[in-house]
Amino acid sequence: MRFRWGLLLLPPLALFLILLGFSQFVFLQSSLHEDLGIGRLGEAFTLSNYAELWQDRSYLDSLFLTLRLSALGVLVTLFLSWPVAYRLSRATPRTSTLILTAIVASSFVTLPLKALGLTILFAAEGPLMQALRALHLVDAEFRFLGSSFAVEVGYVHLAVTFEIMMLFSVLQAIPVKLEEAAAIHGASRFRVMWRVIIPLSLPGTVSASLVLFNLLSGAFVSAVLLGGGKILTLPVLIDRTLVLYSDYGMAATLAMLLLALIVTANIAAVFVASRFNRTGELVT
Amino acid sequence: MSVTAPLAKATSAQNRSRFGVLSLRPHIRWGGAIGWAWVALVLLFIYAPTLVIVGASVDPGKYLANRAFLQFPPHGFTLHWYVSIPPSLWKSVWISFELAAAVAVGAVIVGVPAALGLVRAKFRGRSIAAGIFRTPLQIPFIVTGIAFLQTLQWLDGTLGLRLQSSFSGLYLAHLFVATPYVISAAGSAIAQLSPRLDEAAASLGATRWRTLWRVTLPLILPGIFAGAMFAFLVSFTDVTIAVFLVPDDMTTFPVWVYSSIQNDLDSSLPALSTLVFLFSIAAIILLQRVVGLEKVLRGSGARG
Numbered sequence: 075m076r077f078r079w080g081l082l083l084l085p086p087l088a089l090f091l092i093l094l095g096f097s098q099f100v101f102l103q104s105s106l107h108e109d110l111g112i113g114r115l116g117e118a119f120t121l122s123n124y125a126e127l128w129q130d131r132s133y134l135d136s137l138f139l140t141l142r143l144s145a146l147g148v149l150v151t152l153f154l155s156w157p158v159a160y161r162l163s164r165a166t167p168r169t170s171t172l173i174l175t176a177i178v179a180s181s182f183v184t185l186p187l188k189a190l191g192l193t194i195l196f197a198a199e200g201p202l203m204q205a206l207r208a209l210h211l212v213d214a215e216f217r218f219l220g221s222s223f224a225v226e227v228g229y230v231h232l233a234v235t236f237e238i239m240m241l242f243s244v245l246q247a248i249p250v251k252l253e254e255a256a257a258i259h260g261a262s263r264f265r266v267m268w269r270v271i272i273p274l275s276l277p278g279t280v281s282a283s284l285v286l287f288n289l290l291s292g293a294f295v296s297a298v299l300l301g302g303g304k305i306l307t308l309p310v311l312i313d314r315t316l317v318l319y320s321d322y323g324m325a326a327t328l329a330m331l332l333l334a335l336i337v338t339a340n341i342a343a344v345f346v347a348s349r350f351n352r353t354g355e356l357v358t
Numbered sequence: 359m360s361v362t363a364p365l366a367k368a369t370s371a372q373n374r375s376r377f378g379v380l381s382l383r384p385h386i387r388w389g390g391a392i393g394w395a396w397v398a399l400v401l402l403f404i405y406a407p408t409l410v411i412v413g414a415s416v417d418p419g420k421y422l423a424n425r426a427f428l429q430f431p432p433h434g435f436t437l438h439w440y441v442s443i444p445p446s447l448w449k450s451v452w453i454s455f456e457l458a459a460a461v462a463v464g465a466v467i468v469g470v471p472a473a474l475g476l477v478r479a480k481f482r483g484r485s486i487a488a489g490i491f492r493t494p495l496q497i498p499f500i501v502t503g504i505a506f507l508q509t510l511q512w513l514d515g516t517l518g519l520r521l522q523s524s525f526s527g528l529y530l531a532h533l534f535v536a537t538p539y540v541i542s543a544a545g546s547a548i549a550q551l552s553p554r555l556d557e558a559a560a561s562l563g564a565t566r567w568r569t570l571w572r573v574t575l576p577l578i579l580p581g582i583f584a585g586a587m588f589a590f591l592v593s594f595t596d597v598t599i600a601v602f603l604v605p606d607d608m609t610t611f612p613v614w615v616y617s618s619i620q621n622d623l624d625s626s627l628p629a630l631s632t633l634v635f636l637f638s639i640a641a642i643i644l645l646q647r648v649v650g651l652e653k654v655l656r657g658s659g660a661r662g
Binding site: 078079080081082083084085086087089090091093094096097098100101104154155157158160161162171173175176177178179180181182183184185186187188189190191192194195197200201231234235238285288291292293294295299309312313316322325326329332333336340 | 495646
């Protein structure tokens with residue numbers, strides 16, 4: 075008799091569908107009601123919240139700011155973490171485990187503490203800022219807290235641990251033998267990197283960057299604490315709309331906008347990744 | 359860097375032993391020294407804010423009430439702040455720990471059967487089911503937080519429950535975002551098992567349940583532990599969801615840190631944070647010794 079593994083799946087799936095369906099449904103329908111102030115919603119269905127997204131310039135500005143900061147964060151994080159993941163994937167298991175464990179351990183420090191640490195590190199009178207000023211990298215009036223640079227540093231800091239873990243599993247799946255084979259046939263280091271490792275790791279790198287984009291466009295704590303209330307990304311705006319103004323309808327609408335941004339990015343990336351896959355097959 | 363010097367040596371020793379005189383590997387390896395220097399720099403970046411907090415925890419100045427004087431390196435050395443941690447802060451750490459441990463257990467109970475079903479059942483729409491289990495990772499936490507807040511308010515309103523600002527509400531939301539980690543880690547462990555193990559157990563007369571209990575589960579235990587660790591991690595460090603759902607009398611540690619940074623900093627915050635971090639490291643080393651994290655780190659990424 076065949077074992078029905080599917081039966082094991084049913085209770086968890088039901089729980090997830092209830093949690094997901096319920097919360098998203100209540101949420102979607104509250105975005106379709108007008109805010110009457112002090113957290114009350116109008117009775118009638120209306121699209122006025124969505125219309126307001128177009129009319130009020132600040133909402134679209136916030137969308138573009140979120141998009142820009144997240145995309146830049148993804149690029150910088152990729153630049154920082156790809157070499158680390160590659161080096162670790164080619165190190166002895168002992169070494170790579172040690173370093174990866176250290177990286178995991180660092181994520182047990184909650185985000186607001188890291189934000190506080192970064193703020194202290196970049197304090198105006200601190201040695202780091204004095205050095206940056208001496209090198210004329212920043213001018214005298216520059217204040218870290220409340221700058222988009224601070225939010226970006228927070229984003230990269232948050233993302234880099236995730237990215238190293240994800241890229242490590244992508245890169246260590248590429249056998250070293252392929253590199254050796256290419257080298258034996260006379261390929262230079264650059265050529266091995268450019269024609270073997272990068273093409274083979276591309277699909278994994280694209281999907282890791284996508285996860286990163288999702289993570290950063292929804293990043294809340296870093297943006298609030300390091301942006302000092304001046305850098306209004308969508309998550310920050312959602313929080314303000316809800317906590318300061320109790321506009322549940324508008325907060326839900328903004329959350330829908332954030333979800334739409336993420337869904338669009340996902341679809342675009344799936345499209346791009348499928349093209350990369352095709353060329354990847356040609357290369358291998 | 360003193361940290362990486364022994365590591366670099368270990369690798370080059372391995373290279374020599376495998377390739378003898380020819381030593382092909384150092385040639386094709388991308389920048390041995392440069393590579394490790396990069397690793398060291400990124401590690402320094404990752405740990406810099408934590409080191410700053412550790413430094414602030416021994417700073418004698420009671421400067422934290424006034425943010426303008428926050429500075430690194432510290433002005434001196436004292437352990438005073440470690441002694442004067444208020445009991446209410448210890449309580450918040452304990453609440454976070456209880457919540458995260460309960461979430462990890464719940465995520466295993468929900469996630470392991472789901473992973474078994476996802477990997478082993480052959481049915482149409484399996485990828486859709488897998489997609490549904492992944493959604494909590496794709497929805498931003500702030501959206502999940504507000505969605506749960508509104509749902510709980512709505513349930514309280516229509517059914518007369520008291521879920522909003524209750525432990526159960528927060529627990530459900532954390533379970534929702536933490537379970538995918540268990541599913542992904544356990545799933546990749548299950549996928550690596552050879553189906554012959556099940557056949558062997560069956561041919562020796564074991565029932566399905568006995569095979570599951572005595573063969574499959576012990577073999578995937580490292581995966582389950584790793585998933586549970588990430589589930590714990592998500593719940594233990596979460597601010598974004600908890601800030602909307604946390605009961606007034608049960609502030610978790612991250613929420614407390616978050617609100618105290620925005621309002622009034624307690625001078626013993628860095629000391630307590632340092633202790634929490636040290637406990638976390640001890641727990642990870644323990645987990646490493648008991649189950650061996652490397653199997654897991656190699657199997658799947660943190661966010662599969």
